[in-house]
Amino acid sequence: MAATSAALRAFDSVPSLGKTFVFWAARSKLCAALMQKGSEHPRMFRMHIGPQTACVVTHPELARAVLTRPKDFIKMEVPRNTASALDTLLQRSKDGTASVLMTNGQDWAAQRKPVDPAFEKQALRNLLPKFNDCSDRLLETWRGADEVDAKQDMSRFALDVLGSAMLGQSFGAIDGTFSESYEHYKYIMLEQTNPLYLTFPFMERLPNSRNRRMREAVHHMHGVLQGAIDARVQLRRDQQAAGTLSDEPQDMLDMLLGPGVDVPTDGVLPTEGALLPMLWIFFIAGHDTTAISLAWQMYYLAKYPEVQQKAREEVQQVLAGRKDPTAEDLDNVPYLSAVINEGLRVRPPIYNLYTRQAAHDTELDGVLLPKGTGISLHIGAINKHPDVWGEAEDFNPERFLKEKQPRVFHNLPFSAGPRRCLGDKFSLMEQKSLLMKLLTQYKVLPHESTLEGDKNFTSTMTGLIFLQPEDIKVRLQAVQ
Numbered sequence: 001m002a003a004t005s006a007a008l009r010a011f012d013s014v015p016s017l018g019k020t021f022v023f024w025a026a027r028s029k030l031c032a033a034l035m036q037k038g039s040e041h042p043r044m045f046r047m048h049i050g051p052q053t054a055c056v057v058t059h060p061e062l063a064r065a066v067l068t069r070p071k072d073f074i075k076m077e078v079p080r081n082t083a084s085a086l087d088t089l090l091q092r093s094k095d096g097t098a099s100v101l102m103t104n105g106q107d108w109a110a111q112r113k114p115v116d117p118a119f120e121k122q123a124l125r126n127l128l129p130k131f132n133d134c135s136d137r138l139l140e141t142w143r144g145a146d147e148v149d150a151k152q153d154m155s156r157f158a159l160d161v162l163g164s165a166m167l168g169q170s171f172g173a174i175d176g177t178f179s180e181s182y183e184h185y186k187y188i189m190l191e192q193t194n195p196l197y198l199t200f201p202f203m204e205r206l207p208n209s210r211n212r213r214m215r216e217a218v219h220h221m222h223g224v225l226q227g228a229i230d231a232r233v234q235l236r237r238d239q240q241a242a243g244t245l246s247d248e249p250q251d252m253l254d255m256l257l258g259p260g261v262d263v264p265t266d267g268v269l270p271t272e273g274a275l276l277p278m279l280w281i282f283f284i285a286g287h288d289t290t291a292i293s294l295a296w297q298m299y300y301l302a303k304y305p306e307v308q309q310k311a312r313e314e315v316q317q318v319l320a321g322r323k324d325p326t327a328e329d330l331d332n333v334p335y336l337s338a339v340i341n342e343g344l345r346v347r348p349p350i351y352n353l354y355t356r357q358a359a360h361d362t363e364l365d366g367v368l369l370p371k372g373t374g375i376s377l378h379i380g381a382i383n384k385h386p387d388v389w390g391e392a393e394d395f396n397p398e399r400f401l402k403e404k405q406p407r408v409f410h411n412l413p414f415s416a417g418p419r420r421c422l423g424d425k426f427s428l429m430e431q432k433s434l435l436m437k438l439l440t441q442y443k444v445l446p447h448e449s450t451l452e453g454d455k456n457f458t459s460t461m462t463g464l465i466f467l468q469p470e471d472i473k474v475r476l477q478a479v480q
């Protein structure tokens with residue numbers, strides 16, 4: 001594209017929210033304000049985030065252009081911040097390998113290709129017993145409870161699922177025994193989006209208690225992940241020597257380490273150095289996202305009892321009295337799948353995907369975007385665009401059962417194109433297996449404090465990225 005074409009409009013002609021918008025909105029309700037702005041601008045608008053000017057895309061066709069032109073729109077490269085304790089864990093391992101989330105081109109392909117097979121449906125079947133076990137433990141903690149805090153409990157559930165499915169270790173989050181790692185993990189997750197430190201990275205160098213605490217937490221999590229990798233390699237070496245190494249991987253770590261030990265991998269498996277940042281990325285990409293989705297699912301089940309009952313009848317028929325769903329069962333619940341898809345459409349956990357930038361001066365929608373312009377996909381607005389969706393605000397799972405399905409770029413909870421979410425099938429399997437068990441055991445009823453929960457967005461800075469409820473409580477009744 002001739003980016004200097006005189007026919008292009010200047011970027012300044014795109015409607016802007018004003019320089020102070022994010023900071024103003026951050027003090028009030030950033031998430032609610034950005035959702036509102038998304039619905040008011042049908043194609044795109046400008047937003048200022050710190051020193052960066054971002055182009056926020058709200059139309060599905062423009063999202064398609066961004067996601068299918070990887071030479072023009074690259075992932076934002078996060079500069080290495082040697083002062084940041086998180087840097088080693090988040091981006092690079094000791095041999096300098098960047099994680100899959102942060103790279104472009106060949107570097108990205110070299111990270112993603114070896115892990116793709118482990119996230120295919122066939123491979124994920126091995127993890128189903130872990131999902132079922134965590135679901136049982138969560139539902140057990142609800143025994144006799146009249147009401148539950150769905151947002152908090154789903155967060156605990158999703159963390160233990162990741163611990164046990166990735167590393168074969170629980171964080172003790174569901175049972176409330178909370179391992180030391182739980183506290184460190186929570187601290188990192190909270191502090192990594194601290195707006196002060198994101199805007200002024202030099203603050204990481206200050207000798208203050210936040211930075212000391214952060215270093216301690218990162219050091220701990222680094223040790224947990226590296227310790228799990230080292231222990232597993234040793235175990236497998238021992239098992240191989242004894243001839244007892246199983247062909248069936250027990251968790252993701254087994255899958256990523258491959259069938260044998262010390263077998264040359266030739267790029268088919270991740271390098272040993274890539275494993276640690278990769279496992280960490282699975283936690284940060286897979287935890288809040290799935291937990292938020294499940295919290296919203298609980299909310300919509302409670303709000304629409306007829307939807308809940310229909311899903312329950314479908315599940316009861318498929319399980320026919322069995323306790324644990326099998327991988328085949330998960331493929332045989334189209335209505336429940338539609339409920340989950342509809343929840344992800346109306347309330348996409350990542351609704352402001354601010355991870356791209358213009359690789360050079362380029363064009364979008366007849367507008368000249370200067371090199372380096374940040375690009376955000378407003379998935380919250382795209383998923384409800386009136387050019388595509390009828391009665392877009394309504395929660396209506398039936399729309400996913402119609403023969404004519406929405407096109408790929410019309411519904412983007414997991415994004416699309418080559419960088420589509422790696423863990424989409426993992427998360428859907430996790431959500432579906434939990435909801436199948438839940439529906440056979442409990443009726444989910446609305447809680448008076450969160451009756452209007454779908455407008456009750458978080459008021460924290462995480463609202464720049466996550467469309468999460470401030471709070472979702474539901475009441476429970478045992479199914480007779």
Ligand code: HEM
Nearest residue numbers: 101282285286289290293350413414415419421422423427
């Ligand atoms: C409801 C749950 C989830 C949602 C809504 C979600 C959404 C997304 C989105 C929007 C992206 C960005 C794609 C892009 O930049 O175009 C992404 C990337 C990614 N997700 Fe997920 N995700 C979920 C669960 C998971 C899980 C469970 C895992 C892993 C266990 C995971 C791993 C990743 C990874 C590794 C990437 C980076 C892919 C790449 O750049 O090649 N996600 N996800």
